[in-house]
Amino acid sequence: MVSNGSECRRLVKIGTLAQLAGVSTDTLRFYEKNGLLAPCSRNAAGYRLYSAREVQRIRFILSAKSVGFTLKEIHELLAxxxxxxxxxxxxxxxxxxxxxxxxxxxxxxxxxxxxxxxxxxxxxxxxxxxxxxxxxxxxxxxxxxxxxxxxx
Amino acid sequence: MVSNGSECRRLVKIGTLAQLAGVSTDTLRFYEKNGLLAPCSRNAAGYRLYSAREVQRIRFILSAKSVGFTLKEIHELLAxxxxxxxxxxxxxxxxxxxxxxxxxxxxxxxxxxxxxxxxxxxxxxxxxxxxxxxxxxxxxxxxxxxxxxxxx
DNA sequence: CTTGACTTTGGAGTAGACTCCAGGGTTTAT
DNA sequence: ATAAACCCTGGAGTCTACTCCAAAGTCAAG
Known part of the structure; x- marks a missing residue:
């Protein structure tokens, strides 16, 4: 359950981020496609890797969304x-x-x-x-x- | 002060209400179809007629919408x-x-x-x-x- | 080394909230 | 009395924001 690799530097894969944020992995990929949330890197196999920064970012996105901002507006705010x-x-x-x-x-x-x-x-x-x-x-x-x- | 049953003095047609509210007539008909805003009556030709009450209602709908409530939620609030x-x-x-x-x-x-x-x-x-x-x-x-x- | 959970891409499907006709009838201003 | 402007219904189309595959590659545990 808890990842042990101390080499990981707190980078998480998409499933973990999804769980942290309470959204689906599909949603995260959708947000990426729309320029709202890119992984900070990929591993050798092409898996998306996210840092604490992206955790914060997705939380902001969801917070803004919950009060009626569209994704386009959120994009503007983040920009x-x-x-x-x-x-x-x-x-x-x-x-x-x-x-x-x-x-x-x-x-x-x-x-x-x-x-x-x-x-x-x-x-x-x-x-x-x-x-x-x-x-x-x-x-x-x-x-x-x-x-x-x-x-x- | 006391409003009687027939407040039919100032009934407006859909175009007027649309202009008052800043939405399209299509939107008003759409809201009606979804149970959010019914005209208080119709004239002989079948034209929708709205009273001050409906003006207030559409304003509430738009206000709630602007802060991120869905039409379903607004329906609940109005109910x-x-x-x-x-x-x-x-x-x-x-x-x-x-x-x-x-x-x-x-x-x-x-x-x-x-x-x-x-x-x-x-x-x-x-x-x-x-x-x-x-x-x-x-x-x-x-x-x-x-x-x-x-x-x- | 196999199994099963996880990830990839691309593309199709869905729900919500409109938006735009077409083809007609009605009202109003001139 | 006639044209412009308005209204009607029904249905199709659009946009946003997901959601759900399928087919295939990757990884961790037993």
Whole structure:
């Protein structure tokens, strides 16, 4: 189970990386084909070998994916690279700042949804309000005002 | 204040709703076919008619979609409905609370990404740090904990 | 040395979420 | 009253992101 070869320098094969990341080997090859995740090297037999860096990379990919970034967008994020001495620095900064505002917007959307779900949850069983009926749309409508001011 | 049964004053046709929401009419019909958004009625010619309620609904759908919910998940969110007097209340509450934790997790992911992008942005041109090179992965690393424990 | 788990490539198939017709009927502005 | 603009249905096509072979090479244990 645990590889003993101390010569291995922590390089892992595709199956191990797949298990670490919780995806299939097919998915890893698919990501490679699409330029998201290349093995750092191959062994004599042509087996893909991955280092800790790639473990980190696949985790980032999955994290970004879980919040709705497309593979193309993730590719862009991963390609972002600041080199202070280069003239392109300003361009990169602008790009990054655009991404930041996208992310902020998404966080705001999620917070709205979370708030509505909280109202929905509070309206249920626990509260003393006369609400006998509530959906997420009505909760969204109720918004920050109008209703419970109960803070945690 | 009190909205009566017939809110039929301002019914719009599919093209108008599409424009309001910034999607195509095809998309609206697609959502209808998948149970996400039905017109509140049809006119004599069979044209779909939508009320303010549906405007709100499509906006919620798009908002949820933009943060990575699938149409199936959105369907579930929209189906969430609390009726205090019903026995199902506890079940619904549990479901809602599960959704809340999913949303919280996504917010946390996005905040991590945002933090990394901010580091990336700060590393660029403005900062006084000796960083001559920075990627989002390195920014992620630098972020909360300096290092991830590689479990093995 | 054999067995079985693992890896390779390439290519086909699938689910989700649209997107784009074709061939018709309806509404509206001039 | 007629053309432009809109709407209808049904079905085919597209794109993304996998997922699943098949045929063959590699490796570790017994």
């Amino acid at each position: 972002l690279e600041v080199r202070r001495e280069q003239a392109s620095c300003e361009d990169v900064k602008q790009l990054v700042d655009e991404k930041i505002s996208v992310v902020r917007q998404r966080i705001a959307e999620l917070q709205r949804i979370q708030g509505s779900l909280q109202i929905l949850s509070d309206a249920c069983c626990g509260g003393d309000e006369p609400a006998s009926h509530c959906t997420i749309l009505e909760a969204l409508n109720a918004g920050p005002d109008e209703r419970l001011a109960t803070e945690e | 969430l409905e609390v009726r205090r007097e019903q026995a199902s209340c506890e079940d619904v509450k549990q479901l809602v609370d599960e959704k809340i934790s999913v949303v919280r997790q996504r917010i946390a992911e996005l905040q991590r990404i945002q933090g990394s992008l901010q580091i990336l942005s700060d590393a660029c041109c403005g900062g006084d740090e000796p960083a001559s090179h920075c990627t989002i992965l390195e920014a992620l690393n630098a972020g909360p904990d300096e290092r991830l424990a590689t479990e093995e």
